[in-house]
Amino acid sequence: MANPVIVALPVSAWTKVATSVTAGTIYTKQTTVKLSQTRRMTGNAAPTDQSDAVRAFVDGGSETISASAPIDVYLYNHNATKAGSVRVDL
């Protein structure tokens, strides 16, 4: 497996943190930044709103990626002033 990658999360925006993956783990680097997550089948357009976003890291400091076909994973940083970051293990 590859080394972990730190992905910055700009304020009030969707960020693609993993591309074309079926398995992996995302760890949040902080607890004060509210994050939501969604996914898209690889090749599809990125999300533009919050319509299918759900709260991320509700159950702890990590999210497991587990998919039967490649997906792109997106995180949304709800904080208007504070950037965030996550560690992505693929």
Add this chain to the structure above:
Amino acid sequence: MIGDGGGNKAVAIEDSVLNNTVNDVIGNKNDTTLSAPGMDSLYGIAAFMAYYHVHSPSVVYPRDADPIVLTAGVEVLWGEAAFNRDTNQVRGSQIPIQGAPVPSGTRISAALLSGTGSDTAAIKIYTHEYPIS
């Protein structure tokens, strides 16, 4: 969790001998068929156990010769069995003694414990074959 939970669900390839993932251990439904079960996956082992335990032949030893006569002694290996007798007859028939499979060629010995110390018993041994031991 992000995704449909379907990651890493591909089954092991048929008759895989790999031992790297949980799926390798579980195996594939097409793992070596029941006529020649494999031992490289849980599926193969399950087939092996079911097929051979149910269907392997039973054997009697000695098959054609007279029974073996045991005289009173002290040693019994693998298990014990008890029966009664009166003046005229033994009130015991086939008595199972269970144990783990033993390698082919293993010598099986038995001895008779008698209340009088002078009795004899004529026996034949009923066994159950496994293809690998």
